[in-house]
Amino acid sequence: MARAVAARGHEVEIQTTDRDMNDDERARLSGASVDRGVALHVHPQGFPATLAVSWPLARALDAAIPKADVVHIHSLYLFHVWYAARVARRARVPYLLRPHGSLDPFLWKRHRARKALVEWAFQNRVIDGAAALHWTAEAEMRLAEPYSRGAKGVVVPNGIDMADYVDLPPRGRFIARHPALAGTKPVLFLSRLNFKKGLDVLIPAFRKARDADPALRLVIAGPDDGFETQARALVAKHGLEADTLWPGMLEGADKLAAFVDCAVFALPSWSENFGIAIVEAMACGAPVAISDRVNIWREIEAAGAGLVSPPEVDALAAHILLLANDPARARRMGEAGRKLAAERYDWAKVAERLETVYREVAAA
Numbered sequence: 001m002a003r004a005v006a007a008r009g010h011e012v013e014i015q016t017t018d019r020d021m022n023d024d025e026r027a028r029l030s031g032a033s034v035d036r037g038v039a040l041h042v043h044p045q046g047f048p049a050t051l052a053v054s055w056p057l058a059r060a061l062d063a064a065i066p067k068a069d070v071v072h073i074h075s076l077y078l079f080h081v082w083y084a085a086r087v088a089r090r091a092r093v094p095y096l097l098r099p100h101g102s103l104d105p106f107l108w109k110r111h112r113a114r115k116a117l118v119e120w121a122f123q124n125r126v127i128d129g130a131a132a133l134h135w136t137a138e139a140e141m142r143l144a145e146p147y148s149r150g151a152k153g154v155v156v157p158n159g160i161d162m163a164d165y166v167d168l169p170p171r172g173r174f175i176a177r178h179p180a181l182a183g184t185k186p187v188l189f190l191s192r193l194n195f196k197k198g199l200d201v202l203i204p205a206f207r208k209a210r211d212a213d214p215a216l217r218l219v220i221a222g223p224d225d226g227f228e229t230q231a232r233a234l235v236a237k238h239g240l241e242a243d244t245l246w247p248g249m250l251e252g253a254d255k256l257a258a259f260v261d262c263a264v265f266a267l268p269s270w271s272e273n274f275g276i277a278i279v280e281a282m283a284c285g286a287p288v289a290i291s292d293r294v295n296i297w298r299e300i301e302a303a304g305a306g307l308v309s310p311p312e313v314d315a316l317a318a319h320i321l322l323l324a325n326d327p328a329r330a331r332r333m334g335e336a337g338r339k340l341a342a343e344r345y346d347w348a349k350v351a352e353r354l355e356t357v358y359r360e361v362a363a364a
Helices: 002-006 023-029 055-067 079-091 112-129 138-147 173-177 199-212 228-237 252-261 276-283 297-303 313-324 327-344 347-363
Strands: 012-017 031-035 038-043 071-074 095-098 132-135 153-155 185-190 216-221 244-248 264-267 288-291 306-309
Touching (some): 002 038, 002 347, 012 055, 023 038, 055 079, 071 079, 095 112, 132 138, 132 347, 173 252, 185 199, 185 252, 185 276, 199 216, 199 228, 199 264, 199 313, 264 276, 264 313, 288 297, 288 313, 297 306, 297 327, 306 313, 313 327
Parallel strands (some): 012 038, 071 095, 095 132, 132 153, 185 264, 216 244, 288 306
Antiparallel strands (some): 031 038
């Protein structure tokens, strides 16, 4: 997002912590650097880690925010949210606040007592002081209405660089690298292995679909985010060890090859404020089967780019079978998805909308 705005001639900088970075990322990114016109400053996280407290970040915000026209604060319930809003108010610099799904009812209810304490301490004041809340989908904004304290909302989606999806890997490359998939119909899950991503629905749904079509295979790709142990246990419980591939984190050409070769991309999330992996799959021409908890499901359904159902086993299994066994329909949906990604989610177009929002906020 920052790169796309910088490409339009603006001065953009990111101030963040090394929270959730591995040792390689921390060594490579800590300190100051410039990435395609964006000044990136990564500061060490301290104690307590629960709130991602970083006093080096605080000192950097003290210097950076008074010079800014607009501040864009990401996430809720963390130290940097409180501190950035505090400095912005004192410097009379307007700020946007992006909840990143935190106000979705499914997530809002989790750890409610702890969150209520943080809301009382600072989060409610941060929301009340925002020039606007930034949502990535209309559905996300509507779902969060009970918890957004009447704040103004603006909708600007996430994006992808469609130039990265012009020259796709040839069909068959991912399958060739994983011989166990030869002659099969891969059903691809590619996302963080997190409780909210619907693997507890996908795995039994795949079992049901696999019973009807023995050619199906399940590919679970992505980094562990606290749910891999449970996911592997579910695979074992349903007797799917021989039918499931675990390629781990896929990036670059390997990720694109997986999208190109899958018969179905499935993400039956319980909560998904946007779902960038779905847009990436559509940009590669993959037909998608998603839940109606993904907040861009209406756009996908209206474009004819995928099949949508509640996060339920029988409904998802039926959609997997439908797409895997109707190549013509799957191809049409893949083409519609690629068109939707290019027309609605290309960063070049998203950045225009974001620039307009920044100008309006700065002017006000």
